Amino acid sequence: MNKRIPVGVSGQKKMYTAFIIVAVILFVLTTLYTNFNPMTLIENGDAFVSFITEDFLPPALPKSSRIPGVLSSVLVTLALAFSSTTFAAIFAFFTSLFGSEKVSPFPKLAKIVRGFATFLRNIPALVWAFILFSSLGIGTGVGFAALFITSYAFMVRAFVETIEDVSQDCVESLEAVGASFPQRVIQAILPSCLNGFLSWFLYCIEVNIRASTIVGMVGGGGVGLTLFTYIKGFQYDVALSIILLIAAMVIIVDRITGRLRKEIAK
């Protein structure tokens, strides 16, 4: 009974080996390049523990005079994320109509529109923030613009994909009877794609809540800036309570968007 019966799909096994080989090669190369040694993490374990137990725990509240400021900075972050996403969604909707070859009245421009969106999207929000800071100065308005650009570009891509997935036949049949472009949009694309659009919009809000915290850190205002100030001021216990606040904010927003998504999909 030495011979084994081969089980499993042979193609899958090949994919496994390829995957693992690529992973190992990448691992070796990157480790050599960065000189990253996981042992240093373990060696620094004491520093970790002492940092966490001494500096970090227990979470301390900021001075009572500062508490309203902290809370209002949370509101700024939320407002920033929400308003920029809504504006981006409105603009992205109109752009995405021109980004899909099958719907757009100018099919030749579709590629250019999509390329433009790809360019905007592949540059991270924080880089946009820095470019805009150097031209517009620091402030919430600039944070708004940076978030707007990235979520706009992301939603253009998502909306174009939604349009192409859903409404081919409707649009074609409407075109056949001679409906104009606005008619096609209102009668075919909107009804069939609205759910998809809205769920992408909710996803974008989730992403932007995190992003607006980060953009805030480099000068966009909001709770990110508050956290950054406390970390730079070595007040780690206060920073921890703000981190907890941020986590609570993100989790609550995620919960709400999850509920809304279920309601919309009904």
Place this chain on the structure above:
Amino acid sequence: MEQTIVQNTAKQTDNNAVSKKEKKIPVGCRQKNKFIPCFMAGTVLLTVISLMYLEIDWIKLASRVPEIGKVFAELAHFDFSNMDLIFSSMLETISIAVLSLLYSLILGVVFGMIAARNILRIKWLSVLTQSLFTFLRAVPTPVWVLLMLVCLGMGPEAGVAGLCVHTTAFFTKTFAQSFESIPDETLEALEATGTSRISIFVNAVLPAAFSQIAAWTGMRLETNFSECAVLGMVGAGGVGFVISRNLQSYEYGTAGLAIVLVFAVAYCIERLFVAIKKKIAQ
């Protein structure tokens, strides 16, 4: 749905041309979701409130818009003199992104196994891990990196460790979901043969979830790269540091080149995974 639309347009052309038919055929979908209009109205309302709360000085902002054009023009004058610095920092960024991805992949599989309810079947443990990682996931990555910088000092260690926190948390959640989607019958059948839990996991659950794991990993590489490019801006090394320092010291040429490079790499990763996805889907 289609029918109503076709009817609708047919009706419209009828109306335009003949307008003899007085009675209208009721069109429009009957099962409309009443929630959506409410939702849209609420969104608009909240947006207006938040804009009022933000008190952005739009006029001042608009007056500075031409400056953006100037900055972009200056960014486009590439300065190739610091090419080697940009390239080495770029390689560092990519390495950190890949390395943190690989470490979190292993950690994510382990923690995903613990967090999935159908594998170890220790309920309190899975609830505990899930809630811990929900917390870790909710805090943005740069915060973790900043804290790691405090602990470990400058260097790739802080970047990798900080990125790992968020990536592991993300993988734990998604992998646990993929593990849980495996039908109970498979697990029961294996259990009946007396296989241990760990070997059920290695031999049945992991292969079944493999394609999903690969897909999530690909998706995460994109995110990790852009996060990693950003990390330099809050104080860790890599290409983000080059960009932010050069922008702050008005050396737009170097910064522009670095930004274009970031874009090019991000674009290549995206294209690569679109191609792989197509191949898998075939």
